[in-house]
Amino acid sequence: MTEATILVDASTDRVVVTLNRPDVRNAIDQRMVDDLHDICGVLESDPRVLLVQGSGGTFAAGADIGQLRERGRDDALRGINSGLFDRIRRLPMPTIALIEGYALGGGAELAYACDFRLGTPTTKIGNPEPGLGILAAAGATWRLAELVGEPVAKEILLAGRILDAAEAHALRLLNEVVEIVEDGDLLAAGHRWADRITASAPLAVRLTKALFHAPREAHPLIDDVAQAVLFETTEKRDRMSAFLDRRKKKP
Numbered sequence: 384m385t386e387a388t389i390l391v392d393a394s395t396d397r398v399v400v401t402l403n404r405p406d407v408r409n410a411i412d413q414r415m416v417d418d419l420h421d422i423c424g425v426l427e428s429d430p431r432v433l434l435v436q437g438s439g440g441t442f443a444a445g446a447d448i449g450q451l452r453e454r455g456r457d458d459a460l461r462g463i464n465s466g467l468f469d470r471i472r473r474l475p476m477p478t479i480a481l482i483e484g485y486a487l488g489g490g491a492e493l494a495y496a497c498d499f500r501l502g503t504p505t506t507k508i509g510n511p512e513p514g515l516g517i518l519a520a521a522g523a524t525w526r527l528a529e530l531v532g533e534p535v536a537k538e539i540l541l542a543g544r545i546l547d548a549a550e551a552h553a554l555r556l557l558n559e560v561v562e563i564v565e566d567g568d569l570l571a572a573g574h575r576w577a578d579r580i581t582a583s584a585p586l587a588v589r590l591t592k593a594l595f596h597a598p599r600e601a602h603p604l605i606d607d608v609a610q611a612v613l614f615e616t617t618e619k620r621d622r623m624s625a626f627l628d629r630r631k632k633k634p
């Protein structure tokens with residue numbers, strides 16, 4: 384049997400996925416793509432927060448260059464990484480990338496596809512694809528500008544700029560930089576973010592994420608329809624009653 388490319392730790396409200404090819408800096412090969420698709424399937428049918436981290440001090444050093452070198456036109460047209468990252472972007476509940484060390488190429492694009500990115504002082508993010516004779520075709524050419532704006536996106540995509548943790552944080556490409564005192568501190572910070580997310584009503588979070596990415600023309604009708612769904616939930620009534628009851632009890 385082949386070794387798993389990812390490790391999965393699932394609980395009722397979240398799933399932690401660890402990219403597990405440390406010897407090749409968690410380079411994303413076809414098997415890892417397949418394994419991540421399997422996790423997407425699980426999260427689509429049972430929505431939970433996703434946390435993604437790398438093993439061995441690196442998030443991911445991009446697509447597996449050994450495989451990339453052999454790929455041709457038809458492989459590119461299959462959208463191997465772009466299809467996966469698009470699916471991750473569309474997952475029902477929020478996703479959090481925990482970026483220790485390098486997130487390069489497809490590794491960076493995986494992180495861009497997530498809703499939140501936490502780093503450490505070792506984090507480095509960039510898209511060196513043109514240096515290998517290809518382009519960053521799995522989201523960076525358009526998503527990066529949405530995240531950091533055109534000037535910085537062009538520095539990264541066209542001039543090989545690699546952002547360090549402080550730079551990425553200043554741009555809010557990293558939502559937080561976690562000082563590491565002991566192993567597990569980054570994951571612990573990820574769980575704190577997941578706790579904040581899961582403290583809210585799951586369906587409200589889920590619909591908010593879906594609306595956030597809906598096309599402009601769909602608003603505001605789609606917001607009203609989603610709100611109509613939420614207004615009919617027991618959870619809404621219970622949460623609002625709990626709020627009002629707490630206030631009534633105050634002297």
Ligand code: COA
Nearest residue numbers: 406407408410444445446447448449485487488489511512
């Ligand atoms: N695909 C396949 N193998 C990779 C890889 C990738 N994207 N990134 C690293 N590896 C392999 C190396 O070939 C090396 O294998 P070896 O031990 O058999 O020689 C091993 O991982 C360790 O890499 P190394 O470069 O020695 O580690 P490092 O810590 O000095 O540097 C990086 C880490 C991430 C800076 C460096 O590996 C790198 O630049 N990787 C490629 C990044 C890239 O261009 N990504 C875009 C791909 S489209």
